Amino acid sequence: MEYNFREIEEKWQKYWADNQTFKAENKSDKPKFYVLDMFPYPSGAGLHVGHPLGYIASDIYARYKRHKGFNVLHPQGYDSFGLPAEQYAIQTGQHPAVTTEANIKTYRKQLDKIGFSFDWSREVRTSDPNYYKWTQWIFIQLFESYYCKDADQARDISELINVFEAEGNGRINAVCDDEVEIFTAEDWKSYSEEEQQNILLKYRLTFLSETEVNWCPQLGTVLANDEIVNGVSERGGHLVVRKKMMQWSMRITAYAQRLLDGLDKIDWPQPLKDSQTYWIGRSEGAMVSFNIDGFENKIDVFTTRPDTIYGVSFMTLAPEHELVSKITTAAQKEAVETYVKATAKRSELERMADVKTISGVFTGAYALHPFTGKKIPIWIGDYVLAGYGTGAVMAVPCGDERDYAFAKHFGLEIPNIFEGVDISEEACSTKEGVKIANSDFLNGLTYKKAMKTIIHEIEKRGFGFGKINYRLRDAVFSRQRYWGEPFPVYYKNGLPQMIDKQYLPIVLPEVEKYLPTEDGKPPLGNATIWSWDTSKNKVVSNDLVDNITVFPLELNTMPGWAGSSQYFNRYMDSQNDEEMFSKEAINYWQDVDLYIGGSEHATGHLLYSRFWQKFMFDKGFVPTDEYAKKLINQGMITGTSAFVYRVEGENKFVSKGLKEDYKVQQIHSDVSFVNTSDELDVEAFKNWREEYKDAEFILEDGKYIVGREVEKMSKSKYNVVNPDNICEEYGADSLRLFEMFLGPLEQSKPWKTSGISGVYSFLKKLWKLYVVNGEFSVSDATPTKDEFKTLHKTIKKVEEDIANFSFNTSVSTFMIAVNELTALKCNKREILEPLAIIIEPYAPHIAEELWSKLGYSTSVSTADFPIFDSKYLVESSKVYPVSFNGKMRFTIELSLDLSKDEIEAAVIAHEKTQEQLQGRIPKKVIVVPGKIVNIVG
RNA sequence: GCCUCGAUGGCGGAAUUGGUAGACGCGCUGGAUUCAAAAUCCAGUUCUGGCAACGGAGUGUGGGUUCGAUUCCCACUCGAGGUACCA
Known part of the structure; x- marks a missing residue:
């Protein structure tokens, strides 16, 4: 009767699958509880030990909630569109659908081996047409909506059209593009269909606009910031430039305030809320227009300090600003153009991070100060970002550190507008308690009053208005990729048209090559059957395009976050073909009670999904406008990454010790090519990727030594450890316990497989409690006081731990309990039965086996959780630590019934006290009874 | 740069409201068992002085509050994550 985990785990995994033990019903008398994991991207590398960390935690929670009488929804699926599959397709020619399917199979096998209590009947895959049908459907809903500021919610675009027809847009208070012009009902009716559609696009919640991207001409593709290292592409080391492209965007900015306000309603980690708050970046200030000397154009700036407007001594435009080329004088043309080109090579991140180098160029043009009429020079500088605000700042060097540094560097004027403040060394950016001076009607006013006065004045004189600005930008929703959701969109005279929802899904077309086309179109430009026939309502060959009934389809695809923005709702009724989910399902499950996932999604998925949820709420599809009540961020598991050093511009790699002699880029190598002495298996590395096949290696002492760094464990960093071998050698229960035992769920922690033997021997010890002389046997005798005490303090601690998501300490508690019960030689049913139940959420296989051996024919997962009884923990005495000046010197056992004075007397009388005092008289004796x-x- | 988190023995970590620092586990040392090994069991294991009894120091660094600080406050150092197309 040994603990045979292989046999046990296989048996119970099969039992759970055969009996659909964890299938959740959409109806129940029990209260509902929805436990959600962030679903994985099924990479070719398979699951690594970092993935299951959160899944194990949520599984423990889900299993515990079942014991506590809840109807638990605990689904799982795959975020199966994404770049790596496409990259692989480009390299090997294999269809991403094929590799994705294979990867999913691997993932499923790996997940099954860990014994999760998922309801697999609800599985979703974002790349499945039956799933992305609903992603496309939401896109259409967004297209057919605008944001009404009066109602503060999304409304049907037809309402807007009705108003346009009746009275034009003069009184419309809606979120829209900046440059919408005012028109009357008559104007509207006189517009052509095309003009009308163009206007509506400026209001729709998803719309086409020109946006900046990282363009890599050599690769013919747009790159993620992540794919760019030191300004060149990670793959191949090619040049990357900023380029404007016509793309779909989502008007998430319409929801900025509600996304901010909603954070107060949800129990999410404060750091996560902080990063969303910062991301949304609300600031109050004013829009001010500056005329340009000798031009019709104006420069609009947003400023949070309009009260310092008299301190403006120059203006800075983002180098990408549209007016730059227009206003630059002939004398400055060359310098400006060189600077603009240089800026295009720098990423936004670099530009933001680099505050030490001050750079900029004078355009030669001057703006006119709106109040004084004074000529102020217009500069360009890369510290101004095109995408933020208006891409222009009014520089007030005396009140802003960056403007101050810029002015000092270029010798520009620094007028002081603060009363009695010395600005000879640094700018004064404090708002409170500083009075304004040299500012005409603002003189003597403090910040708050000055703000009110100036905004009023700006509005009165008509060159601006008070405004709340958000850092949040509209989200770019187009990707020039193959492996993503196709848009349900075709183009008629260049205008986007939605395909009616009854014809969804629009299925991703087949292509010969997954690369962009030769003329720079996205990969879908390679598809030959990718046009929309409006009479037959189906996708047809491109040869049939006549722009009368057959039109070209959209060539971009949707981004990675599209599919994950509503999947949590789809789980509620994932097999429904008629609707995204039925009313009954959504009304029963409502929202997610516990969501566990990584904090790296803070401003991506977790913000976009809140936005879509609010939109769905506005449209009446869902009952709550926040979808997850509580969220826990599991910390990452870190791995030790390995790096190789590529000589810039060459396919040559130098060993770590020699890298100082070359100009190199640091590139990840897969850790599996590296041995324990940091030596690279050069052949394995060469075979890894086509581009490395002919690479040269410069060795030291005949070896290639890699660099090592601790980073998060991630497929993109090639430093993953696979859980399969662990399951094979120690079993899933050991893996589950060990992952939890590593440390606090929410903190990051390094992975080291060697520690697993501890939890493994714990399971063997647990098993032995139920075995006498090699046979399974428990006694029906009444447990002793000590045995009850062990059981009940374990129940108490484990329940507290689960409530606090402190799963690591539960594992210790189990170990202590088993150690104690072993010492007590406890074999009593009355103790061992409840013990099996409380361990079940953590180690379900062994618990099931013990439970069935105890004589039960139903799954232990359905058993009620044992009830804690404090009477077993009542103590009559306490071992008091006695400290002298805060240092513990000895202990003394005293009755808990003693009063403070009695305790003090007993301690003072103790011989060791006299020893410690050595005749001194204590100044003070602090007694905390029971402590x-x-x-x- | 900015935002966020973290730092405790050789290692992962524990200490629930400010109250015995190092629970539990890994590793290591010694022992039992064994022909031997694995497995298992027993004892020890923060550093330091000492044969020992018993001392001294100690939770990244420097200050502060307190009878008492790993815990609270201030100023730093180092590491990690995010920073808008990795998912």
């Missing part, structure tokens, strides 16, 4: 005694003196 400590501290003697001062």
